Amino acid sequence: MKTNFSLLFYVKRPKNQQKKIVPVYVRITVSGQRSETTTGVNCDLDRWNPKTGRQIGSKEEVKIFNAYLDNLQSEIYKAHKNLSESSEEITAESIRCKWLGIEKEIHTVMEAVMLHNQNMEALIGNGYAIGTLKRFQVLERHVLAFLEKKYCTKDMNIKKINRPFINDFEFFLRTENKCSGNTAAKYLKNFGKILRITLASGWIDKDPMFGYKINMKPVERPFLSNEELNILARKKFSTERLSQVRDIFLFCCLTGLAYSDVEKLSLSNIQIGIDGSSWIYTNRTKTGVRSAVPLLPSAVVILDRYQDNAYCINKGRVLPVSSNQKMNEYLKEIAILCGIEKHLSSHIARHTFATTVTLLNGVPIESVSKMLGHTNIKTTQIYAKVLDIKVSADMALLKEKFSILQ
Structure with missing residues (x-):
């Protein structure tokens, strides 16, 4: 997976500090998004070269310092490569976590749907009716069937949901599940509600259904004369x-x-x-x-x-x-x-x-x-x-x- 990935070492002088010995930081940038962290070493401002991101000089201590930064750079590039090979989501933060060995919490599509339904079930009679819960439970079965049909999996990272995913899910509802246009629209509306909850919880960075047009045709309501x-x-x-x-x-x-x-x-x-x-x-x-x-x-x-x-x-x-x-x-x-x-x-x-x-x-x-x-x-x-x-x-x-x- 190709990404706009770059790496930068830089120094940062703390506010109100006149000392020339300052900490060195590393900045990882992917598609304009940054993630920064300290390298754990300090450098003399007079010896720092901002263009190369290394110390200037030929002394042994300078060589050891620069070799340390070279090693960090190699590790970060290796973390980027591992993410690419495993087809995981590549962001500045995910590269940083991979490099540091931090297990970043991953939330999934089915986790979001099932958690929503569990919370709704607990509120039956206190804001929700059993009929509403049943509709979301049917949605849960439809989402699982779609993942198995389209992606040959029972679950996936919720951050992978994008506009093509929504388009394919609507197509699946109307073809494989034989849902009418209005029925498919209602399922998409309910799915959108769950996605907005995950957005508010920080599970995803943006709403993949933002601006998605859900078409509902007027239905004639029958009644007796x-x-x-x-x-x-x-x-x-x-x-x-x-x-x-x-x-x-x-x-x-x-x-x-x-x-x-x-x-x-x-x-x-x-x-x-x-x-x-x-x-x-x-x-x-x-x-x-x-x-x-x-x-x-x-x-x-x-x-x-x-x-x-x-x-x-x-x-x-x-x-x-x-x-x-x-x-x-x-x-x-x-x-x-x-x-x-x-x-x-x-x-x-x-x-x-x-x-x-x-x-x-x-x-x-x-x-x-x-x-x-x-x-x-x-x-x-x-x-x-x-x-x-x-x-x-x-x-x-x-x-x-x-x-x-x-």
Whole structure:
């Protein structure tokens, strides 16, 4: 590996010192970056030649002194050669450490990812949700697979990450792992977060993803219409499990609760609100933001249906919520039985609350954002963008007003 490497011996007079006997230092320079250290010897200023970096004279003591510096120079060049042959990173500091026999601490890519995930796992419930951790754990598996595929190794020095590494990793995600553009972008965003942490910790000197453009395409968020909600509500199922899943899904449609929030919902979360009716007061599992939602009559009917349910009584919950995997599996079955072609999932209920139940019925977006527990109203505005029906209804009033001009 070719590097712009140079070596210089020089003398340095300490401040406020008039003595002519001064210490000799060595400066190693690689690509403009310097590393300096003392040689352990002193020299008379009158005998020092700054051009040659040696003492002037033919006395035996001068020859011994210059031979000592020659030997140091040879050792430093040998350290540079050893680094080159081992394909290690060559910097002024790494050459100095190699020469002095100092073991420089090397941090690796997988070390950074795993340390981040371990710290996040310790903070579950205290700033992070389990779903966030799972996404970073998947990222950990993707990074390991990429290193094995591209570099035939299970780990590598984190300082070797550069722009080509990032480009190749994105290509790997989209080809080998069959990730969509948005999914690959999310993994890159999460990986960038880890790299910035290592930068702050001094593991790397610069952020290899600085200025890297991550493209996210807008995604249309599906939701159920009033007609589809009515079909679900009126459908009679032959099994209790499907009826329960349907009820829980409808309850989420009427309250905007995510799966993780409805799964832990207890009677203590149901309280009398400012208007004298029942409200749900809870902190969102994902963000910890407080959410307050007035219960609609249909939602109260669903809660009453399960007040004597054995599972709810034993677990202290208001609804018999099964695992998210089973919920989504049963919802697919329910969609087929109801003739709904949309891909039902526990999260589509939250979208339905934001659109069909609230925004389409004139509820101000600020109130919707508050009920959903969003930390930023811009997140809520994503739902408002898809409501062509609401735009049509709003413009109908304007059309009527300006009809007199015709």
